[in-house]
Each structure stands twice: as C-alpha cells, then as structure tokens.
Amino acid sequence: MKQRIVTGVIGGAVFVLMTVLGGWYYYGLLLLLAITGFGEYARMNGLRWHHPASLIGFAGMFVVLIPWDALGLAQPNAIHTLWLLLFLLLTITVFTKNDMTIDGAALLLLGALYVGYGFHAMFEVRNADSHGLLMSCAAFGAIWASDIGAYFVGRTIGKHKLWPSISPNKTIEGSLGGVVLSMAVAVMFSFAAPDAIHLDKALMIGLVAAVAGQLGDLIQSAYKRVRGIKDTGAILPGHGGVLDRCDSWLVVFPLLVMTGLVPLS
Template sequence: MLKHRFITALILLPIVISAVFLSSTLCFAIVTLVICLLAAWEWGRLAGLTVFSQRIGLIIFFSIFLISLLLNFLTDQSSIHFLPFGFSLLIWLSLGWWIIALILVLTYPNSAVFWQHSSFLRIIFGILTIIPFFCGMLALRQYAYEQDHKIGIVWLFYLMLLVWGADSGAYIFGKRFGKHQLAPKISPGKTWEGLIGGLLVSTLISLLFAYYFPLGITYQKLFICSVISVFASILGDLTESMFKRQVRIKDSGYLIPGHGGILDRIDSLTAAVPVFACFMLFIF
C-alpha cells in the first residue's frame, strides 16, 4: 500500500505543479472544476445517495453552479474584493461552515444524531465544502494577476506545500512518536504527537518560504494565516473522516491507486484553501 501511495504521488506531483504554474487561467479553472465535480460525485456517497440517478442529479446541480461561477469569474478577473456571483460571500460563508464542522467533530458521535438521517443536510455540508474550495482556488490563483502574474500562483503553491508538509509531518511523527490519540472516535490513527510534528514541519516551510520567496506580507501575518490554515486542514481531514465513519467506508472512492478517492486527497485543502483565501485576501 505504501509503495502504491509513493508511486502515485510521484506521478501526480508533476501534474499538480504543471497545472498551478504552467497552465493558463482557463485551463487551471477547468482542471479545478473537474476535480470539484469528481469530489461532488464521491460526496454523494457520504450523503447517503445510493441510487445512481440521485448522484447524477447531484452532479448536474454542482455542474450548473460551478460553471455559472466560472463564467462570471472569467468575465471579471480584475477585482478581488468584489468577485462576481458571490465569490466573496461564499468564501466568507466557508468560515461559518468550518466553525460548525469543528463543533460537529468535537461532539461526535452525539452530533450525528442531528444529521445522520438527513441526506439533504449532508448535501448542504458538501456544497459548503466543495463550492468555497473552488472559489478559493480561483481567487488565490488570480490574485493581483494584472499587476504580477506570479503572486497568486506562488501563494497557492505555498499553501499546498504547507498542507502537504503538515500532513507528511503528522504521518511521520505520528508513526514514530504517536501515543496519545487526537480524535479516537473519528480517526484512531491520528495523534497529538503527529499534530505537533505537522505544525513543526509547516512552520519550517513557512520560514523558508518567507526567506526565499517573499509573499508581499509581513511574516507575523503570514505566520498567523499559516497556522490557522494548517489547523483548518486538519479539521477538513477529520470532517471527511467523520462522514466516512458514519457511512462505514474507508475511502471516498477508488480513483487514485493507494490513495483512495479525490476527496481523500483534497479533504485537507477543502478547508485550508477558503480559510487561507479569506485571511489573505479580505482580513489582511
């Protein structure tokens, strides 16, 4: 399993880097849209949609919503504080959703009483997870594009490295030193030692990035954004794990060998991207 994960990561990493750095705005947006639609298909399983036609209906809804957002975004890339079709509102709403998700995670399994029998509620949770992620990805990628094509690209790549570093650090430190479980009722494999290790690795990445690739923001603000985003990424991971545990599945899908589904790979980013975008673009 570990061998498959490593081989798949080696294949996917150049693709991701190319999509972020080398692709045009339209190509990047389309790739992000496809990823979100695949994630929405997998979310149908988490929402308890067992009938094929129901999941097709969910995909049609997401397709209309995301394509409408994309078309409006492409017509106005100049403004980041007044994004068309409610981009800003959706990114702000994501903060509220992740606060609610934190409460659901902290009180699980008791919290499941309120949503486990409602596919509608779980679909709403999926909308609040996937749509703001799409908005945040495009908003970060295109930030200040008219002034400098590279600023948003570097921000987005920094965030990805930060989340991947935290995830890898948590895995390595957790395997080596993990003794105290972080969320035993949701994900028994995660430990507090792993969390500390992930924070140490992400802090190192933040320091190196701030020194070699200045992001146009003071390090104090960058550090605050980074720490909050790392905690958000952990919450995103735990939230998906909570929904998977409730429907008794290990992976959200089987698209990526050794890694599970699309949601399994972007669960951390679904929370980190809109939270980072909100702080970097609107608060700071």
Template sequence: MLKYRIITTIFLVPVVIGMLFWLPLIAFKLIMLTICMLSALEWGQLSGIPDSKRILLSIACGLLITIMTFIIPIYWPLLMVFIENYILWLALVWWLIALLLILSYPRTAVFWQKSNLLRLIFGLLTIIPFFWGMISLRYSNHNDNSVFGSWISLYLMFLVWSADSSAYIFGRALGRHKLAPKISPGKTWEGLISGLLISTIIAWLFNYYVSLNVAPFKLIICSIVAVFFSIVGDLTESMFKREAGIKDSGCIIPGHGGMLDRIDSLTAAVPVFACLMLQVFHVI
C-alpha cells in the same frame, strides 16, 4: 499500498506544478470544475444517495459552479462581487461548525446522520468554497505579478502536504495521546503539534527564499491556522465516512482512494487560508 502512494505522488507533483504555472485561466477553472464534480460524485456516497442518483448530484454541482463562474460575472457583475467577498467567509463559518461537530462526535451525529439533505448541504459547503478558494489564490495579484498566485497556491499545497506527512511520521514515532479516537484512531496530539511546528518553519523558509512579499508574521499566522483546519478537513471527511460505513470515498487515485481522500485537507485549508489572506489581512 505504500508503493502505489509513492508512484502516484511522484506523478501528481509535476502535474500540479504544471497546472498552477502554465495553464491559462479558463483551463485551470475547467480542471478545478472537474475535480469538484468528482468530489461531489463521491460525496453522494457519504450522504447515503443511491448510486443511480449520484451522477445527478455531480452534474448539479458542476452546473452551479458553471453558473457562478461563467454566467453571473457577465450578466450580474455586482452579484459576482458579492459572492466573491462572502463565500470565503461562509467557508470559515462552516469549518468552525465542522470543528464543533468533530469535538462533539458522536453525540451530535444523531442530528445529521439520518438527513441526506443536511449532509448534501455540508458537501456543498465543502466543495464550492474550495473551488473559489483555489481560484482566488491562483489569480491573486495577477495583474501585477502573473506568477504570484501560482507560488502562493503551491506554497499552501506544499505546506499542507508537508504538515500532513510530518504529523504522520512524528505521530507514529512519538504519538501517545489520541487526537480524535472515535473518528480517526491513528491521529495523535503529538502529530498535530509536530505538523504545526513544521508548517511554521516551512512558512518562514519559503517566504525567505521565494520572496512572496508577504509580512512573515501574517504569513505564519495564516499558515498555522490553515494547517490546523487542514486537519479539521481530514477529520470531517473521516467522520462522514465512518457514519457511512466506508473506508475510502472512491478508488480513482491508486494508493490514495478517491478524490475526496486526496483533497480532504485542502478543502478546508484552501478557503480558510484565502479568507485570512484576502479578507482579514488584505495581503494578497
């Protein structure tokens, strides 16, 4: 399994870099649309939807994103401004709610585990803001610096992946205190703290050598919060998988499981980071 994970990662890293730096706007949006539709297809399994109807969920999610991305901006530009301003705030609210669900699990699971509709809403609140967070980051300051958005997006992905890897390594080596034993027994507080410390160092080094032109203090604050919520995203998917009685959300990526298994941390980190950078600190 580890061999497949390493091979897949080696293949995916240059693909991600190519997507961020060389794809035109329309192509990048279509790639993100495809990722979100695959994620919606897998979320159907977490929501208890029969196999025959999951494709309908994927299509519906794709249509919703298409309408928001390609139709509303043309015919209702003022509505688009409203959506762009508030969808990231909505994501921040959702991930705070998800944090409360994690902290109170399994006591509060009885309120949502039997409701397919509620779990579908949770899925839309996870997938659609992730799409808009990626688009917002990738094309921030695009008119002034065409590659700034690419660098800030790559930075966040590298930050989350590094924090996740260091949390795993240090958690295995030093972990003694379980973080959320009823959801993910392998995660520890030592791993969480190590991931946050590593992310702080990476934020400082990346900003120093790449020169993102973002105040270091603001970047570090946004980065630490984003990494923390990346763990919330990971635990949230694990919580829903546990309730659904499945190990992986899918098998589309060798060694990694499904699409959601690969982006679960990013679904939370991306919109939260974008919200803080764009709406709170106004630095990009």
C-alpha cells in the same frame, strides 16, 4: 505501496504542472476534481450521479465554482443562489414523495458549498493579481508539510491519541509536529520572497494551514465513519478518492481567502 507511490508521483507532477501554468489550465484541473469530488459526495449519501437531486446539487456546485470575475461576469448574489438551490432541492422531496428526504436535501446543499467554494477559493488564490503562484505554493507547501510532520513525528514519538473515536492513528504529538513543520515551511517562503510574504503573515499561513488542514482531515474521517466506508472513492489507486486527497485543501483555502492572509488583489 508501489501503486501508491506511482499514483502519487504522476498525480503530483500533473498537479504541479497545471498549478504553474495557471489560468484555465489550472481551472480545468480544479473543475475535473470538483466534478469527481461531488460525485463521490453524492454516492457517499446513497445517490447516483443522475438522480434529480444529484443533478441539482451538481448545478449548485458549478454556480459556486465558476470564476465569475475572471469571465468578466457579474457575481450572483450569494444568498439568492443558496436559497434557490435550497428551494430546488426541497422541491425534489415533494416530487419524489419523500424518497429524497429533507435530510438528504440538506446534505446536498452542504456538499455543493463544501466542494464548490473549496475549489473556487483555490482558483481565486492562484488567479490573484499579485503573487498568485507564490501564494498557492506557500499554501500547498504548508498543508503538505503539516501532513508530513504529523505522520513522521506521530510515528516516532506519538503516544497520546488525538481523537481515537474518529482517527485512531493520529496523535497529539504528531499534530503538534505538523503545526511546527507547516509554520517552518511557510517561513521559508517568507525568506525567499520577503516583499510578497511578510514573516508575521507567513507564520499565520502556516498555522492556519496546519490547524484547519488537520481539522479538514478529521471532518472527512468523521463523515466516512458515519457512512461506514474507508475511502470516498477509488479514482486514485492507493490513495482513495478526490475527497480523501483534497479534504485539507477544501478547508484551508477558503479560510486563507476569508481572513485576508492571501490577498487577491
């Protein structure tokens, strides 16, 4: 527990500092997390980082992650990029004589999109023309509030299992507690900056952060069960890997961007 607390405090302080600084400081941290996270993903699927298929997956993840607009460059066509990544990965199945199967190629395509766009969306929100820091703090605050609410409400009054075959400790009561606290925290940001976050939008941000964040956690739990592992990695002592800690973020931020709940301009 002591190790977990120390890691959490140090890691949290570094993350908060980079988020406040924003710009390329924040992007550098997200890039490091993305590289580590995709490495964990490849390893979960039985591949070393230097396997040709892993390297193509890393390249695809980078293309998705790069902030083209911030660099003043034209955004590559999304469909063209995904198709080229698909083609290159399928080519590996030929050259390895099916040592890398089509199933493995599909998993790496999935991972490149999952990790790459998840972290890209975080940078988009922080780098938004209007209230980027505030919106990032509101989103992270709502996500963390959901985790805290689900944990303490679940431990206190949780009786009905939410999804025991995937995550046996989670309860319906805890899940609902997470939703309520997440929405409450988002509303607090609305009260603090009503011109930037209207009340109705704050409620929706809290709802999306809680529901999608909990689903992101369950998705990662389900995948780890399939692979028969407890943690995606060990880079964060007491906390596991990057994907263990960022599973909610990778789902919530893309949805906040796609729904327009967090405006980018």
